[in-house]
Amino acid sequence: MDSKVSARAAALAGHLSMRNSSAESKDTSILGLGNPMASMAVERTKASFPIRELTYFLDGGKEMTAVKERMMTELERDPVFQNVDFYDLTKEQLRERTMSKIARLIHYITSEREEISHLRFSLVGLIDMGLLTRTGVHYALFFGSLRGSASPKQFSYWISQGAAEMKGMVGCFCMTELAHGSNVAGLETTATFDERTDEFIIHTPHIGATKWWIGGAAHTATHTVCFARLIVKGKDYGVKSFVVPLRDPKTYDLKPGVSIGDIGKKMGRDGIDNGWVQFSYVRIPRQFMLMKHSKVDRHGNVTQPPLEQLAYGALVVGRVSMVADSAQMSKRFVTIALRYAAVRRQFTSKKGEVETKILDYALHQRRLLPLLAQTFAMQFSSDEMSAMHRALMRKIDSTDPSDLKAMAVVIEELKEVFTTSAGLKAFTTWACAETIDQTRQACGGHGYSAYSGFGQAYNDWVVQCTWEGDNNILALSAGRGLVQRYLDVQRGSKAPPQTEYLNKLARLKFAQAGSRQIDSAAVLSEAWEAVAAAVVSKAGESFIALRKKGLSADEAFEETSQQRFLAARIHTKCFLVLKFFDRISSSGPEIKPVLTDLSYLYAMWSIENDAGLFLQAEFFTSEQIDDIRELCNLYCRKVREQAVPITDAFNLSDFFINSAIGRYDGNVYENYFTQVKRQNPSKPQAPYFEKVIKPFVHRVAEVEVDAEELDEDEA
Amino acid sequence: MDSKVSARAAALAGHLSMRNSSAESKDTSILGLGNPMASMAVERTKASFPIRELTYFLDGGKEMTAVKERMMTELERDPVFQNVDFYDLTKEQLRERTMSKIARLIHYITSEREEISHLRFSLVGLIDMGLLTRTGVHYALFFGSLRGSASPKQFSYWISQGAAEMKGMVGCFCMTELAHGSNVAGLETTATFDERTDEFIIHTPHIGATKWWIGGAAHTATHTVCFARLIVKGKDYGVKSFVVPLRDPKTYDLKPGVSIGDIGKKMGRDGIDNGWVQFSYVRIPRQFMLMKHSKVDRHGNVTQPPLEQLAYGALVVGRVSMVADSAQMSKRFVTIALRYAAVRRQFTSKKGEVETKILDYALHQRRLLPLLAQTFAMQFSSDEMSAMHRALMRKIDSTDPSDLKAMAVVIEELKEVFTTSAGLKAFTTWACAETIDQTRQACGGHGYSAYSGFGQAYNDWVVQCTWEGDNNILALSAGRGLVQRYLDVQRGSKAPPQTEYLNKLARLKFAQAGSRQIDSAAVLSEAWEAVAAAVVSKAGESFIALRKKGLSADEAFEETSQQRFLAARIHTKCFLVLKFFDRISSSGPEIKPVLTDLSYLYAMWSIENDAGLFLQAEFFTSEQIDDIRELCNLYCRKVREQAVPITDAFNLSDFFINSAIGRYDGNVYENYFTQVKRQNPSKPQAPYFEKVIKPFVHRVAEVEVDAEELDEDEA
Structure with a gap:
């Protein structure tokens, strides 16, 4: 470190320590602790290149950086997105919070271009992956399937039902089954054509075919795109996709024949309400099969496309x-x-x-x-x-x-x-x-x-x-x-x-x-x-x-x-x-x-x-x-x-870093201690003190049983 | 698979499927699912060696296997140790549950040889690492320090206070500080000898010296072994250990000068109540310094041992x-x-x-x-x-x-x-x-x-x-x-x-x-x-x-x-x-x-x-x-x-495996589905349906503002 730099660093350290008002931090220039903020400031004086230029290069240009920064500001100022308590939320709290955030995100999603929304999602995902997934279930999986596999007329219909805005309907995506994940072609849920009524009968034949891991199914979805084997006149045409209503969008009561449960606690992403779904002879109109590629007509004639790979x-x-x-x-x-x-x-x-x-x-x-x-x-x-x-x-x-x-x-x-x-x-x-x-x-x-x-x-x-x-x-x-x-x-x-x-x-x-x-x-x-x-x-x-x-x-x-x-x-x-x-x-x-x-x-x-x-x-x-x-x-x-x-x-603000020890200012110990105290206010005793701790610590020895007293008198 | 084996497997499969009473499992012999229990049974027919012999070899002899099996039975039959809901407990529930388990474990610990307790701990640790740590804080760290560093007289004294049985006192171990973990010799908490009163003054000089990660401190401990720099007559003798009372064992009120907080949520081991501790000029009798190795007498004479490495x-x-x-x-x-x-x-x-x-x-x-x-x-x-x-x-x-x-x-x-x-x-x-x-x-x-x-x-x-x-x-x-x-x-x-x-x-x-x-x-x-x-x-x-x-x-x-x-x-x-x-x-x-x-x-x-x-x-x-x-x-x-x-x-019972997909019988899908349903009973709507989902899905478009109406009439 040259003398000019160390002089700057020392000056900065002096300036910064003035700002530490708490009594605890008065004495931080001692040997073991050093002065964290000054240590960080010194690092920044070492830059051999214009930091901003590297940001532009990484973002793909100055304009993109500006867009990203606008979004970061929008998100971090929005009270619904405040994340100071994020790491303390229980599964139940997280799920509710995530839904509130989605209700807020929709404002942006429905008012901006898709590429811009993608960028927004990627920022959202950085700090709340469960939120990204739960939104993605509707937009990328459900709505994406409609766009990719519905005929133009079908697509317009679902848009008219509110699919583009999550209004009056929320979608999910029933692909994976309990016994089939990687092998999609082996899925076992059936969609059997009933020519008499012009309907498909969606059915789960056994426990292994239960739809599993279905994001949004446990709490939120009213409809699903379901992967099922198309069976027409006894012939199996392989796995196709079908829109199946799951719940009444008004009352959220389950539709007849639909059984849904919560799959519960996961290793992570608890903000998303994954569920299991079983269909018992559920009838849907023939037209709910997505027919951009394969088609089934009124008489059960099936046409399949030459290039389904696409x-x-x-x-x-x-x-x-x-x-x-x-x-x-x-x-x-x-x-x-x-x-x-x-x-x-x-x-x-x-x-x-x-x-x-x-x-x-x-x-x-x-x-x-x-x-x-x-x-x-x-x-x-x-x-x-x-x-x-x-x-x-x-x-x-x-x-x-x-x-x-x-x-x-x-x-x-x-x-x-x-x-x-x-x-x-x-x-x-x-x-x-x-x-x-x-x-x-x-x-x-x-x-x-x-x-x-x-x-x-x-x-x-x-x-x-x-x-x-x-x-x-x-x-x-x-x-x-x-x-x-x-x-x-x-x-x-x-x-x-x-x-x-x-x-x-x-x-x-x-x-x-x-x-x-x-x-x-x-x-x-x-x-x-x-x-x-x-x-x-x-x-x-x-x-x-x-x-x-x-x-x-x-x-x-x-x-x-x-x-x-x-x-x-x-x-x-x-x-x-x-x-x-x-x-x-x-x-x-x-x-x-x-x-x-x-x-x-x-x-x-x-x-x-x-x-x-x-x-x-x-x-x-x-x-x-x-x-x-x-x-x-x-x-x-x-x-x-x-x-x-x-x-x-990398230009990630403290809000997006969301780490008590990783903030920009380098003031790790103060930041960390403050966060710990805010999230864990002092209580005089543990909540289970009276119930568990006290009886244990204050226990008295049991009265010793003198079993010999019970001996019959041998005299 | 030779025909004898396949015949045995088929017979077994038939036998086992009889036992599946639920309607869902009637139809499990279909292609995709196979028959999981039969699949597992077939694997066991392949054993080329006597399984039991390998168990004995791994355990170190038939007798050790018997001891382990007795312990496994004791633990898995004890209702306090039931663990079917283990993965759904919140931090707060886990902490209370852990304390209840400790209150139960003490019965064994105080009535068996130490090596036997070690074996028991290793089994406990297999399914509840937080419990192992929380017990270990008292026994391995606190009590272990007394045994290793207290003079015989001191050791007897602390035993008489209940240290061996966690009765009337519970110990913790204040080593790590916020700014010092690996470098123990650099710890900064001080223990200054006051010759006038024959006491040590334990003090946290600044935020970085706050004791941190202290297991048991947040809720349970009444006493701690604290690592602090011994200062006598202005001279720093390096880090020694001291018993410091933290709470009144009756009321659990903090002792004067002791500040304690909960360090809150961690990546894992939430069953243990880690806390932070600050000492502000806390006085303890000179005799509370552990003096098996280093000693300070009434007049402040310090003697240090020649072979402290031991x-x-x-x-x-x-x-x-x-x-x-x-x-x-x-x-x-x-x-x-x-x-x-x-x-x-x-x-x-x-x-x-x-x-x-x-x-x-x-x-x-x-x-x-x-x-x-x-x-x-x-x-x-x-x-x-x-x-x-x-x-x-x-x-x-x-x-x-x-x-x-x-x-x-x-x-x-x-x-x-x-x-x-x-x-x-x-x-x-x-x-x-x-x-x-x-x-x-x-x-x-x-x-x-x-x-x-x-x-x-x-x-x-x-x-x-x-x-x-x-x-x-x-x-x-x-x-x-x-x-x-x-x-x-x-x-x-x-x-x-x-x-x-x-x-x-x-x-x-x-x-x-x-x-x-x-x-x-x-x-x-x-x-x-x-x-x-x-x-x-x-x-x-x-x-x-x-x-x-x-x-x-x-x-x-x-x-x-x-x-x-x-x-x-x-x-x-x-x-x-x-x-x-x-x-x-x-x-x-x-x-x-x-x-x-x-x-x-x-x-x-x-x-x-x-x-x-x-x-x-x-x-x-x-x-x-x-x-x-x-x-x-x-x-x-x-x-x-x-x-x-x-x-x-390896001879681990299902209780110790505690995995819905890893049980002995191989009946993965049934076991897993049963567990999911038991832990997540069906509810008609999400708890936040009225508050969040309904207003969002049923929202109506805001009345569009026609801003032009507000234009001043230009005519």
Whole structure:
């Protein structure tokens, strides 16, 4: 720290300590505590780049930052969204609070463009994931299904019933059953056509087909889009979707034949009222089947579309937004942990000196700074993924379905988006879960307090690794896509940009870092491409060998599960690394250096974690792997200097951080103590003092039974 | 499945389905659901070993199994311990319930031998970690401190006050402060001797010195053992311990000068009433300082003992028991996930056939079976660690403190126990957290239900990675011990058995698997020793090089943090592998084969995860690493056949498993649905229907304001 900086910091510390009015904080400049606010202020003087520029770069431009800031203001000033008591709410309180917030959110949703609402949702989700889900159940799942699967006439009808505004009706989405989650095609609820009355009979044949995990079903929904097997004249046409009224929208009494219950306590997201639903011979008009794709006419004639795959395009939206959520949520928690690390002091090397900031310990840097770098990697890949997805959707909308050649091209692209989004969803939601966990641990005991925000967020978050495609299954599916792509390339096709490395297999096979400088985009990109190529090739070759042995394709895929999983993992890491380097190329000169340091740290830390594969591919020598470990230490030290300014660039206000130990001012102990006291006002005795504690502590010994007295007199 | 087995299974299935009386379960033999109970029964017919023998082996003999079973019966029949509603309790309910359980537990604790109580605590901890902590605060921390640090006279006095029975007094333990956790020597609460009145003045000088996280302080404790800096005649003698009365045991009113508050909601363990405590010039008699080691007499003369390290011996107990807890808790969760996997079916390869058990998928085996193997590794290392600790304690008790030569030997052994227990505590508590998380994910969506048990357990568990020595700090400390041991060996000392590999560095440096069979105890042990030797040597050599460059020992240790961490991690893994093989040698012939498969799986899976290090050490070739990946698949398939019998051998009753999806009978869907319905009885409307839902859904559009009407007439 140069003398100018320390003078500024000292002045600032003096200024700030004036503002501490409570008697308790008068004496905070003692050695162990240091002066947290001054410690934080010093960090900010270290910024080597214009923080605001990095914010604009991350947000996608100054205008987007302005929009986000307007929304943040709207939300944090709204009394319904106040969240100071958020971590103390019981399940029941949380559910009521969540519904109140939805009633408030609707004002915005119905008065702004959809992209703007998306941005708003992503901010809302940052601090209240249960709220996001509960709103999403209606808008993304129920209303999204109507939009994707209803005929235009049906869609207009449901809009006229209030579906777009949650007015007079609230929707939910009955897909998952007790015994079927991943295997959607195996769902067992039936929708049997009754030609006589022109109705479908929706029925739950046994306990395993009970609709389960249905968000909104327990308390809120009046209607559902139900996935059920279409049965017409005894023939099973597979799973289609049907609108089924669940409750009378006036009284909320259940419709005849509908049984609903609350599935109760969950690991997290208690703000959403998940329920179970059983249908007992419930009749709905034939026209309540969503008929954009498959159709059933008055006489029970069934028509099915030639390209039903396109309907799955909609499924990708969820994955794409989860990649974005992963980056967003990681920003929140690396910010908390880095701010805490910048003011928390523990141990001193020289007696009598102020203790050392934990951020200055090498291991602590190692724990947090790669996660900071990873957050950028996730954000940039997410941006890329969203762009791919938007482009695909535009193409789907603009392609004439009868132009089969054009459609074939679209479907190829859809497959690629499927594979990429599957891998990204899986590995970024896991990475985010790991980030919340690791950043919590990095805050020591205080990370375990509910008021630091980690516990609730972890519990709310981790379901992202399971729903909308279990991460393991998605990874296997991405791996399958990669093996197929490898086979295509072997047959002479050209791989698309996402797997460009498959077009240069011959060269990559013998690629080596050689004497080149390791910390460079060229070497690190090539390293990742070489290893991705090696891993995908190995999985592909294993598959080919098993097929030659006579295994069916399904069997050969099953046999190569572990390799497919690895292929998906490494392919996705490679994608994250390459997109990071790509994106930096468009950054301004003032922020490029800090982004470059972060990108090298991310790429090398990731290599270190999979060192075995880089050695097996012979891209790096054993000595170079040791060098990479040292380089990781070095880049951690570099990035450490900019850590607080970088997290400031994430531009999340204290309201969105919602952590007693992660606020902007760094005044951790005061903020934390104040929060604890406000949420837990002193009481003279425990509520169960008279009932339990007192009788226990004041108990007297039982009168000892002298059993011998009971002996018969033997005399 | 041979025909005899399938006939037995079919018969059993028929028998069992007779017992299903509910109408819903009549039709469960349909394709998607299979018949869960029959599926489970089939698994049990596969047992290739006598399950009971494995139970005895794990428990340490038939007699121990009998004792455990008696305790399990006592606990599960006791109405106070009923836990069917456990996952639905609010923080307030949980705290009251926990206190009621303690009032009940005391009956056992005060009437049985301490080792027996330990076993009981470990069972209690399995299902209610908050209860274990809250009891432990009094017995392990408060009472344990009295035993370890009070003079015999003082100890008798506190016993006479009721300390042994929690009668008339309840203790807590004021160590951690808001600003100091890991650095105990830096605590700032003061205990200043007032010679005039023969008292100590206990004082909290500023907010950072507020005692924080104090279990039992918020509601229960009447007394505390407080860590404070001993100040006599202006001189600071460092941190000592003092008994400080907090509340009047009759009324529970706070003593003058004592401020206490509730620290409120935590990520988990809400059954324990953690609080904060501030002392404002609180006076206690001089005799309340615990004076077994350091002493202050009437005139303020301070005597300090020559070997205060011995006092730290007591600290190791906590670590040792956490290693045992890690194994215990892992048993519970691998059992749940494996039972679920044995009956859950999803997808089918052939249309019209019953779907495949998820346990039959290669990737699912990969996710769970190494964790099963790891559970055994943890248990055996824990047994070894406990034995080492007991031996040490016996030696401490039997060595004459004035025999300095004998004491030096004891202290060397203490150091070794410190290093080993530090590494084991860190890496087994992490492994257990990972196990709970991974097993939850392996149960898909249902793993996220509170009633499956994972969420609560994860939240309760993870604090184990932070308290009683943060895992990262412990790992660094273990790494420091290893570097020091390496330096000793370089200077000609012989390494103790725990680091035996350091005695054969020259040979291990060039050791290779060569053409030997990989899946053998000899090769796998040598592999781990070779890599541990390589990693510890590298850390040691880096340290030496830095010292030669002129760095102080502290600086050189800090510079080698990452290497020390790695050394501790690999050393601990090596310990786990070696102790696994050691222990098997004492197993009977009937269970040896299954234990051997598990040990190979554990050792090879661990190699796979650190393949880079084995390649760098050149113990295995790149091709052999590929072979190991294949062998892991193979051993997963082998162990899969015995998976359910192995978990049965853990011998945990349904009460202790406490998971709707993990019960012995395999009847997951019925059990789960029953639990959900019992805990969430149907209600016609949500509690906030009138207040929130109705006004929202039935809202009418606001009357549109026609602002133009307000225009001044321009005419």
